Amino acid sequence: MHGSDGTASGAVRDPEGRGSRFVGHRSINRQPGAAPVIWTIRTLGEIARQAGGEVRTGPFGSQLHKSDYVEDPAATPVVMPKDMVDGRVDPTSIARVDDRVVERLSSHVLRTGDIVLGRRGEIGRRAWTGDMEDGWICGTGSMRITINGSTEIRPRFLFYYLGLPQTIGWLQGHAVGATMSNLSAGVVQQLPVRYPSIAVQDAIVRVLDEVEILIENNRRRIEILEEAARLLYREWFVHFRFPGHEDIQLVDTDLGSIPRGWSQTCLSEELELQRFNIKPFEFADEEFDHYSIPAFDDRRLPSRELGPEIRSGKYLLAGESVMVSKLNPRFPRVWRVDRSHHHRRAVASTEFLVLTNPDRWPLSFVYGLVTSPDFAARLATTAGGTSTSHQRVKPADVMTMTVVSPPPAIVERYSAKVRPMLELADNLLEQVEVLRKARDLLLPRLIAGTLDVSRLDLSPVPM
Template identity: 55%
Template structure:
């Protein structure tokens, strides 16, 4: 398989693409946001390679027209400019026409040698993310810019080989997504069962159990009310500094990045 290596900027330039910063604060004001309208992709919406619509901001149509140069198209890749700068999302048909928000960068590969899906998976490699992080500027918080993204070296095969590679990886992603949906459904079932049994007290055989008074109201006879300290030990997490962490080996360190908004565990935050 013949491979080529070029910078991402050169590839985009030759293909009519671009690497562009999202609108600045002077272009998109807080007063421009509304309850309804076109979604605006912010860094917080970039999760696990996709765009999350949880708490996504929106702007009215007149502002979208004014900021049309920042509209997203299928195949674009969006990066957050600060913090966890390795995060990026591939824009799919659902997000076509949405706006690249303040604090983000947009990559449009164009119609050339690079297939967008392949580029998305290529940029998700640990060594590529590490290279980008090493180039990022900012003493306390890494900052990404167009110059860094343009200089990313990309090694790629023919466009047909890229398509095949991306198709295989995409099939695995679809399988993972389907399994995550099933897990979410099972979690909802478990939560409903918990509420039914331990909040509403409608557990199997509840009709034959007498309800008695307690400081929290009526509870089934034989049940107790205790504090967490009575049944568990609460430990404070260990403080650490960035110099204590290593890229390879060592014991995984669970921090806030490992915990998603739904109370689940994200291994890619380790």
């Protein structure tokens, strides 16, 4: 028996409405010149039960309290929705708990191959649990999906399926809550999942993983380049092991011992705080590059938005600057920005301090200064607020900081070494974005079966 739309009675409706021919819980994709591929549709709950796995929400607030979190960097991380960035867990500002809490929350421990899904707030975030995250905790606001025992669907294929725009739309459409969206495990178990044979899944996953590997390799190269720049700053301007340091004596100052001929200076004497304010929403037809805290946390690239979509006043950016977040300085956010060759106007959140004046200090040197552990620690001590999650620094407190000022020749020599590193890091970040866009274009076509995976060229991409 069939319904008026041709769907077999009792079959799970395909949420993407692809007009395929249904056979019970299966559909057949026919492509010219290719063998037909059978796609099965089952709910996530059915898949998990068949696999001996589960769909389980993270601990509720009554099980995991703020007082359980510790500052120990060696403690076990707890994965919240905010930590899920582009399909992976970003540990930059992750919360941690000690072994006592881990033992108490043993039913929420993540294992390799698990998928963590955001169930509260920003519905649609998800992250893969790799070997590094094995043993971490699924946090409040998150949900753990385990199907490692499935003989029908690869966990990695399901991970990509959960990243489909249609899947995210389904989850968002089934979330409840007026002020903050929530998903229950029961609702997520009803999610229809459409998948082909294991062999086809493996081919699809291989294509998408190739792109992910390129993204991850570039991301690691960026981290190495930025860390090299920070280490060189520390070597020259903290430990004072710059070229020729052997012949220069140290002298005592309020900041401790510094090389003779160097000086102490107030930050405001070397840098300007850019505060030119603009109301983008007054420009109805203009697109802006919007440098916001969420954009930094997400991809470290500005979002492109029409003026009316930006609903509050912002700083107008021009030329080169280094931006430092005023919010929660315990987790530094430092953004290098160069708008010298852009035609589109750019704006920044007023949660950033926009530092400029490259005529005095090259911004590669400023980047080293504001990312140094000493500066970050001093910034954190000036912050105020009602809670540790809403600490802010005052611009005046930052600009009145006293710092060491090296001779211009040393600064220029340092900048000549570091500038190419940071420029390469910026270029790699742009490559990462190109790869992400390619992945996001491939993903729905591969998962939907509209792109024949056997026809794709999987030869390595030269870097």
